[in-house]
Amino acid sequence: MADAETKCAKERFRDFLAVKRLRVTPQRQAIIDTVFSTTQHFTAEQLLAWSRRRDKSVSRATVYRTLPLLTESGLVKEMDFGKEYKFYDPNYAAHPNHDHIICEDCGHIEEFDSPRIRELGAAISREMGFSAKSHRLQISATCNEFQQRGFCDKLAKEERKD
Numbered sequence: 586m587a588d589a590e591t592k593c594a595k596e597r598f599r600d601f602l603a604v605k606r607l608r609v610t611p612q613r614q615a616i617i618d619t620v621f622s623t624t625q626h627f628t629a630e631q632l633l634a635w636s637r638r639r640d641k642s643v644s645r646a647t648v649y650r651t652l653p654l655l656t657e658s659g660l661v662k663e664m665d666f667g668k669e670y671k672f673y674d675p676n677y678a679a680h681p682n683h684d685h686i687i688c689e690d691c692g693h694i695e696e697f698d699s700p701r702i703r704e705l706g707a708a709i710s711r712e713m714g715f716s717a718k719s720h721r722l723q724i725s726a727t728c729n730e731f732q733q734r735g736f737c738d739k740l741a742k743e744e745r746k747d
């Protein structure tokens with residue numbers, strides 16, 4: 586996320602918390618800083634680990650209480666990619682109209698935005714007597730690198746965090 590977008594998202598979330606009369610504790614600030622410093626999709630457990638790098642006192646409970654607030658604010662989107670756990674998309678507020686390719690081998694999630702898909706969705710909607718408002722496309726795929734090498738550099742990057 587660009588610096589200006591990051592600052593704006595953080596401010597919007599702090600304003601959202603203020604309206605709900607919730608404090609921005611040091612632990613919650615660490616979570617906010619972590620969420621808005623990555624473009625990578627993350628799980629609650631990843632967010633906990635990353636936030637603890639900023640502030641060791643961040644608790645699992647604080648992460649799990651903050652995630653619904655982030656999604657309620659509209660700044661982060663909860664995503665179901667068919668796993669036993671949810672992913673969170675920190676890019677949603679800045680780019681709400683994007684789609685995902687999820688590698689079944691290495692777990693890498695790649696975002697993309699295709700005008701052709703939007704146009705096709707709008708055309709199909711018109712043909713069927715609807716007006717398209719939004720769409721969501723998830724493509725399950727296999728990673729060529731993982732298939733060829735048995736390992737994927739993207740997987741190592743996902744585990745490290747940007």
